[in-house]
Amino acid sequence: MTATLDTPAATESKPTFESLNPANGDVVGVHPIASKAEVDAAVARAHEAAEWWGGLSFADREEYLLTWRSVITRRIAQLAQLSHLETGKPQGDAQLEIVMAIDHIAWAAKHAKKILGPQKVKSGLLMANQASTVEYKSLGVVGVIGPWNYPVFTPVGSIGYALAAGNAVVFKPSEYTPGVGQWLADTFTEVVGGRPVFQVVTGLGETGNALCTSAVNKLAFTGSGATGKKVMAACAQNLTPVIIEAGGKDSMIIDQDADITKAAEAALWGGMSNAGQTCIGTERVYVHEKVFDKFVAEISEQAKVLKAEPGGLIGPITMPSQIGIIKSHIDDAIAKGATVVTGGSDAVGERFVQPTILTNVPENSTEITEETFGPTLAINPVKSMEEAIELTNATRYGLAGAVFAKKNGVDIARRVRSGMTSVNSVVAFAGVPALPFGGVGDSGFGRIHGPDGLKEFTYAKAITRQRMKPLMMLTSFARDAKTDKNVATMITMMHGGKKTLK
Numbered sequence: 304m305t306a307t308l309d310t311p312a313a314t315e316s317k318p319t320f321e322s323l324n325p326a327n328g329d330v331v332g333v334h335p336i337a338s339k340a341e342v343d344a345a346v347a348r349a350h351e352a353a354e355w356w357g358g359l360s361f362a363d364r365e366e367y368l369l370t371w372r373s374v375i376t377r378r379i380a381q382l383a384q385l386s387h388l389e390t391g392k393p394q395g396d397a398q399l400e401i402v403m404a405i406d407h408i409a410w411a412a413k414h415a416k417k418i419l420g421p422q423k424v425k426s427g428l429l430m431a432n433q434a435s436t437v438e439y440k441s442l443g444v445v446g447v448i449g450p451w452n453y454p455v456f457t458p459v460g461s462i463g464y465a466l467a468a469g470n471a472v473v474f475k476p477s478e479y480t481p482g483v484g485q486w487l488a489d490t491f492t493e494v495v496g497g498r499p500v501f502q503v504v505t506g507l508g509e510t511g512n513a514l515c516t517s518a519v520n521k522l523a524f525t526g527s528g529a530t531g532k533k534v535m536a537a538c539a540q541n542l543t544p545v546i547i548e549a550g551g552k553d554s555m556i557i558d559q560d561a562d563i564t565k566a567a568e569a570a571l572w573g574g575m576s577n578a579g580q581t582c583i584g585t586e587r588v589y590v591h592e593k594v595f596d597k598f599v600a601e602i603s604e605q606a607k608v609l610k611a612e613p614g615g616l617i618g619p620i621t622m623p624s625q626i627g628i629i630k631s632h633i634d635d636a637i638a639k640g641a642t643v644v645t646g647g648s649d650a651v652g653e654r655f656v657q658p659t660i661l662t663n664v665p666e667n668s669t670e671i672t673e674e675t676f677g678p679t680l681a682i683n684p685v686k687s688m689e690e691a692i693e694l695t696n697a698t699r700y701g702l703a704g705a706v707f708a709k710k711n712g713v714d715i716a717r718r719v720r721s722g723m724t725s726v727n728s729v730v731a732f733a734g735v736p737a738l739p740f741g742g743v744g745d746s747g748f749g750r751i752h753g754p755d756g757l758k759e760f761t762y763a764k765a766i767t768r769q770r771m772k773p774l775m776m777l778t779s780f781a782r783d784a785k786t787d788k789n790v791a792t793m794i795t796m797m798h799g800g801k802k803t804l805k
Contacts, residue, residue, distance in 0.1 A: 317335055317336075318335070318336040319333050319334060319335050319336060320333070320334060320336055320478060320481075320505075320506070320507060321333050321334075322334065322389050322478070322479060322480065322481050322482055323479075324388050324389070324391065325390070325391040325479075325618075325619040325620065325621045325622075325623070325654060326391045326613050326618065326619045326654060327613070327654075331385075331388045331389050331482060332389075332481065332482045334481040334482070334485070334505040334506075335505055335506070336505070336506040336507060336509075336510060337475075337504040337505060337506045337510045337513070338510075338513070339509075339513040339516075341504065342473075342504050342510060342513040342514050342517055343513070343517050343518070345473050345499070345502045345504050346444055346446070346473055346514075346517040346518050346519055347518070348499040348502065349444040349471040349472070349473050349499060349500070349502060350443060350444050350471070350518070351499075352471045352498050352499045352500045353441070353443050353444055353469075353470060353471035353500075355498060355500075356466075356469060356470075356471055356495075356498070356500045357441045357443070357469040357470065357471075359469075361415050361416035361419075361420065362416070364412070364415070364466070364467060364469065365412040365413060365415065365416075365467075367494055367495055368408055368409075368411070368412035368463070368466060368467060369408075369409060369412050369413075370494045371408065371490060371491050371494045372405050372408045372409050372412070374490050374493065374494060375401065375404070375405055375408075375487075375490060376405055378490070379398060379401055379402075379405075380398075381486075382397075382401055382455065382483070382486055382487075383397040383398040383401055384397075385482050385483055385486055386400075386401070386454055386455060386480070386483050388482075389451075389454065389479060389480045389481075389482055389483055390451060390452070390454065390479070390480060390618070390621050391578075391618040391619040391620075391621055392577055392578070392618045392621075393614075393615070393616065393617075393618055396576065396577060396618075397455075400453050400455050400456035401455050401456070403456050403733065403734050404455045404456045404459040404460075404463070406734070406736055407456075407459060407460060407463055407464075407736045407752065408459060408463040409736075410736030410737065411463045411464045411466075411467035411736070411756075411757060412463075412467050414467075414737075414754070414757070415467040415468060415469075415757055418439070418754045418757050418758070419438065419439040419468060419469075419757055419758070419761060420438060420439075421436045421437070421438040421766075422436060422437055422438065423435065423436055424436065424437055426767070428793070428797060429777075429793075429794075430767070431774075432769055432770060432771045432772065432773045432774070433767040433768065433769055433770065434767065434768045434769075434770045435765070435766070435767050435768075436765075436766050436767075436768075437763055437764065437765050437766070438763075438764050438766075439468070439757070439758055439761035439762070439763055439764065440469075440761055440762055440763075440764045441468050441469030441470045441760070441761055442468075442470055442520035442521050442760060442761060442762060443470060443471070443520040444470060444471045444472070444473060444518070444519050444520050445461070445465040445470045445471070445472050445473075445519060445520065445521050445522070445523065445760055446472075446473050446474075446475070446514045446515070446517065446519035446521070446522040446523070446543075447461045447462055447465070447472055447473070447474045447475070447522070447523045447524075448474075448475045448511050448514065448515075448522065448523070448524045448525070448526065448534065449461075449474065449475070449476050449477060449480075449484065449525055450477055450525045450526050450582075451476075451477035451478075451479035451480045451621055451622065452577060452580040452581060452582070452621065452676075453577075453581075454476060454477065454480035454483040454484065455483060455487070456733075457525050457548075458474060458476065458484070458487075458525070459487070460740060460751040460752055460756065461523035461525075461546070461751050461760075462474060462487070462501065464751060464752070464756045464757050464759070464760055465523070465760040466491075466500070466501065467757060468757050468758075468760040468761050469761075470520075470760055471499070471500045471501070471502075472500070472501045472502070473502050473503075473504060473514060473517075473519065474487075474488060474501065474502070474503050474504070475503070475504050475505070475506065475510055475511050475514050476503060476505065478505075478506065478507050479621055479622060481503075481505040484503045484505070485503050485505065487501075487503075488501050488502055488503040511534070512533075512537050515534055515537035515538045515543070516537050516538075516540055516541065518541070519543060520543070521543065521544050521545070521546070521759075521760065522534065522538050522543055522544075522545050522546070523545070523546040523548075523749075523751070523759075524545060524546065524547055524548070525548040525549075525582075526548075526549065527549060527550055527674075528549040528550050528745045528746075528747075531547045531549045531747060534547070535547065545749070546741075546747075546748070546749030546750075546751065546759055547747035547748055547749060548582070548702075548740075548741055548742065548746070548747045548749075548751070549582075549702075549742070549745060549746050549747040550582055550674040550676075550700060550702070550745070550746060551582050551583060551584075551586075551674060551700045551701075551702030551703060551742065551746050552586050552587065552671075552672070552673070552674050552698050552700045553573075553583060553584065553585055553586060553587070553700075553702055553703045553704045553705075553721070554585070554586070554587040554588065554589055554691075554694075554695040554704050554705075554719075555569070555570050555573060555585045555587070555588045555589070555704065555705040555706070555707065555729070556589050556688065556691045556692070556695060556704070556705070556706045556707070556708075556715055556719070557570075557588065557589065557590040557591060557594065557598060557706075557707045557708075558591050558688055558706075558707065558708035558709075558710075558711065558712070558715070559591040559593045559594050560708060560709040560710055561594070561707035561708050561709065561727075562707065562709070562727070563594055563597050563598050563601050564601055565707070565727070566598065566707035567598060567601040567602035567605055568605060569585075569705065569707065569728060569729040570585055570588050570602060570680060570682075570729070571602055571605050571606060571609070571680075572729060573585030573705065573729040573730065574586065574588075574658075574678065574679065574680040575606075575609060575617055575658050575678045575680075576617075577618070578611060578617050578618050578619065578620055578621075578655075578656065578677065578678050579629075579656075579675065579676060579677040579678035579679060580620070580621060580625075580676050580677070581730075582674075582702060582703075583702055583703040583723070583730050583733060584730070585680065585704075585705065585729060586674070586675055586679070586680070586681065587671060587680075587681050587683070587694075587695070588680055588681065588682040588683070589683055589684075589685045589690075589691040589694055589695060590682060590683070590684055590685065591684070591685060591686075591687070591688070591691070592684040592685060592686055595682075595684040598682070599644060599660075599662055599682060602660065602680075602682070603644050603645060603660065606645055606658055606660060609658045610657065610658075611652075611655040611656055611657050611658070611678065612655060617655075617658065617678060618655075619654040619655050620654065620655070620656055620677065625676055625677065626651060626653075626654075626656070628675065628676070628677075629651060629656055629675055629676070629677035629679065630648065630651040631669065632668075632669045632670045632673065632675045632677075632679065633646075633647065633648055633650070633651065633659055633661070633670065633679060634648055635668050635669045635670060636661050636664045636665070636668040636669070636670035636671075636681065637661070639664075639665040639667070639668045640663070640665055641661040641662065641663060641664040641665065641668065641670070641681070642661065642662045642663050643659070643660075643661060644660040644661065644662055644682075645658060645659065645660045646658055646659025646660060646678075646679070647659060656677050656678050656679075657678070658678045658679075659677075659678065659679040659680070660679075660680050660682065661679065661680070661681050661682070662681075662682045662683065663683060663684070664681040664682075664683055666683075666694065666697070668681075672698070674700070688708075688711065688715055691715075692715065692718050692719060695719055695720075696719065696720045698744075699744050699745040700742070700744055700745050700746045701720045701721045701722065701742050701743035701744040701745075701746050702721055702722060702723070702741075702742035702746035702747075703721050703722065703723040703724065703725075703730070703732070703742070704716075704719050704721045704723075704724045704725075705724065705725045705726070705728065705729045705730075706719070706724060706725070706726050706727070707726075707727055708726070708727070712726040712727060713726055720743065720744070721742065721743065721746075722739070722740070722741045722742040722743055722746065722750075723738070723739075723740065723741075723742075736752060736753065737752075737753045737754070738752060738753050739751075739752055739753045739754075739755035739756060740752040740753070740756065775789055775790055777790065
């Protein structure tokens with residue numbers, strides 16, 4: 304929704320939009336719609352701030368980031384309440400994602416020097432006279448476009464790591480959670496004495512497009528695959544590199560020796576928490592046929608306590624347009640022969656969707672092929688783990704997943720085509736700061752978190768320093784035939800031996 308602020312001078316009025324509480328429609332806040340000129344101005348300020356921020360030592364940046372971490376920690380209840388109001392998620396769930404974000408900020412701050420600072424590398428025999436090093440330099444200004452479903456944890460995976468790597472950041476939060484984004488930027492700005500190292504530009508799609516076409520040095524996007532393609536096209540105008548974290552259709556595989564009670568608990572959380580609005584959540588479950596009935600009975604029993612309602616364990620659907628998509632997927636599955644265990648078509652309300660569990664869902668239904676992003680689970684039996692892996696991988700997505708098995712869990716996980724997999728737990732990898740986070744296929748590319756995430760916001764700088772005269776001068780027009788012969792002999796000795804193929 305757009306509105307106009309009432310000001311004495313109508314010519315000075317500025318377009319705004321409202322963030323609404325999805326549980327009841329109440330206005331949470333009113334925020335400006337940043338124009339292309341305003342976005343460009345913010346990026347220009349960021350480039351100036353990057354000169355200061357990038358010029359600091361790793362230790363100085365670490366101190367600032369750890370102070371920011373402490374500020375967020377002390378005010379966690381305030382931020383959780385704001386997230387609760389803008390997303391509708393339970394306050395406990397809002398706090399959980401903030402807790403994880405705090406841990407990631409601390410990890411990035413403490414490990415940046417070791418991962419990005421100068422490191423010696425071996426020069427090899429040909430260049431034995433050279434001392435070689437590699438280091439990772441900040442890019443300058445990183446643009447971040449964040450999602451509404453995890454408005455703290457997800458963008459901080461880019462923002463915190465980009466800052467730790469020495470970049471300034473301009474963040475465009477989702478129009479559904481602008482207040483959370485502004486809160487994060489405001490608290491960081493307090494820590495750095497008002498310098499515009501981390502700024503927020505609020506607005507709708509046009510503001511996001513303006514950030515893509517601005518003078519940022521890299522852009523990190525989290526959202527739908529369709530929007531990700533638009534982001535890539537816009538960024539291509541300036542050859543701006545991108546990180547894309549798009550959707551998923553993640554599965555959980557349950558072998559016959561799995562702990563069925565724990566597997567059901569994990570599947571229920573993975574599918575229903577945050578009202579199913581989790582890109583790395585569980586949407587498909589493949590269960591060995593020998594324990595299928597037992598699993599369905601167990602998860603059905605556990606699901607009885609779940610209800611989507613104000614103040615309940617499951618909140619509302621944050622984005623109103625998603626309601627129709629969720630219902631269409633449920634209806635399509637039922638029309639094609641799926642069995643309703645709980646929920647169903649009438650589970651979809653105006654703001655809330657009740658937990659829906661379907662079994663024997665046809666593999667060609669949208670409940671299996673498309674991202675639902677709602678509190679639904681499609682549970683199907685499989686004859687073997689081979690079949691489970693084949694069905695899991697029969698998707699254009701490849702973000703995450705989970706495996707429950709006592710004996711072969713890790714072996715199964717390695718064969719799943721995804722960026723991340725948890726064994727005997729769900730989404731555990733997201734809470735490990737040292738692990739990379741990202742997908743393959745239509746789930747995107749690039750990584751946040753861990754050493755890979757720090758390096759994503761840098762460029763590699765290679766340096767050689769001649770420490771003594773070379774035995775053979777190869778890079779000179781004075782090189783003679785004897786030198787050519789000697790180097791040919793040496794390379795033959797090094798690499799010309801026969802290798803027996805096995």
